[in-house]
Amino acid sequence: MISMLLPGEKLNFSALENLDKRLSSTDEESNEKYEKGDVRIVTEQARYPLVSVVSMVTSSDYELNPEFQRRHRWDKTKQSRLIESFIMNVPIPPIFLYEVKYAKYEVMDGLQRLTAIHDFYSDNLVLEGLVEWPELNGKKYSQLPTQIKSGVDRRYLSSIILLQETAKTYDEAQRLKQLVFERINSGGVTLEPQEARNAIYNGNLNQLCIKLARNEYLCRTWDIPLPTPEEINTGEVSDELLKNEFFRKMSDVELVLRFFAFRQRPENPKGTLKEFLDTYLKYGNNFSIELLSQMEIIFNDTISLVYEILGKKAFRLWRQRKKQSNQSWDWYNRPGMTAYDPIMYVFSQNLGRREEIISKKEQINSNITKFYEDNYISFGGHSTTNISSINDRNKVFAQFLDNILE
Incomplete structure (x- = not known):
C-alpha cells in the first residue's frame, strides 16, 4: 500500500544509495584510504x-x-x-x-x-x-x-x-x-541508538518526538509512567519514571520516530533500519514548523484512535506459547514493535474513516485473535525488520481492517 503523505513530508533518501559502497574494498584501496587520513x-x-x-x-x-x-x-x-x-x-x-x-x-x-x-x-x-x-x-x-x-x-x-x-x-x-x-x-x-541520535541529530523533528513520547496513550500502551503535574509544570521527572528502562534509553522517543519514518519506509527500502532512522531524523529536522504541526496532529489522532479501539493491550501479540507440555494461544505479556508498526501505520492511513472504525470496535476486537492466528508466520514467528516483512505486515493488517469496514 502507498502511504498518504502530507505536502513536503516525502524525503529524498538518495544518501542511502552509497551506504553499501563502504562495505568492501581491495587492500590497495584500504591502504590509500588510511594514507589519505579518511575516517581518522x-x-x-x-x-x-x-x-x-x-x-x-x-x-x-x-x-x-x-x-x-x-x-x-x-x-x-x-x-x-x-x-x-x-x-x-x-x-x-x-x-x-x-x-x-x-x-x-x-x-x-x-x-x-x-x-x-x-x-x-x-x-x-x-x-x-x-x-x-x-x-x-x-x-x-x-x-x-x-x-x-x-x-x-x-x-x-x-x-x-x-x-x-x-x-x-x-x-x-x-x-x-x-x-x-x-x-x-x-x-x-553502551548508549542506545536513539540516545546517540538525540545528541547528534537534535533539531525540530527530534524535539517533536521527545514531546510526543509523553503522549498519554503511548505511555499507557507501553507501560511508561504518565506525566505528573510537576513534570508538566517544571519539566522535573519523577523517580518512578527514571526507573523505567524504556524511558531512560529513549526507546519511547524512537517509537514516535519510527511512526513518522515508517510512513515512507515502504518507498525507501535501502539501508538497515538503524541507518534509515538516522537519515530520516537528520533530514526530517529540516521540516517546516507548519509541517511538523500537521505531523503532530496525525500522531496524536492515530494513537488515540488505536487506544480507543484496542485499549491498553493494543500492541501485544496473540501468540502461540509453550506451557509445560502443550502449546496454547495467549496474549504476550508486553507490547512489541511487530504489532506497533503495522497497527499505527494502517490506522494513520485510515484517519478519515475514524467514525466508521469506532462503530466497528467490537467486531475488530472479536476478530483480532483469529487474525493473529491466521498470520502467525508474519507476526508471531521470527519476525524481522527487512522491507518485505514490513510490507507484508502492513498489507495483511490493512486487509483485516478493510474486510471489517466493508
Missing part, C-alpha cells in the same frame, strides 16, 4: 581544574544536552561517590568534547560528571552514601574541612576533544560524531 579522528587532550567546571557548565561555549541529562540524571549518592573519588584521587575517565566551531564545544560524554561537580561547587550537593569518608556525609562543599576542600580544589578533570578538522564536510562530521558517540561508554553502559 583528530584529537587533543586538556585538563580542567575542578573549580573551573562551574563556569564551563554555565558558559555558552559548551553545549550540554538537557534531554539526555533529564533521562540519565545521577542521584545524590552517585554524585557524592564521584566527589569522594576526587577526594581519594581515584583516576576518573575523561570527558569527551566535540569542537563544533573553534573554541565552541558539544559535550558528547561526561555530562553527569560535569553536572555533579557543578552542583558540588555551587553548594547544591549534600554529600551522602560515602563509604571511605562517611564522616563527610551531610556536608556541602562550603562545610568541608579546609584541608579536604584544598585537596579537592587541586584535582583536575581530563578531557579528550575531537577537533573540527576531524571532518572535511558537515555530513562527514555528523557521521564521525555518531561513530565516536556510539562507541563511548557512559557509566559502563
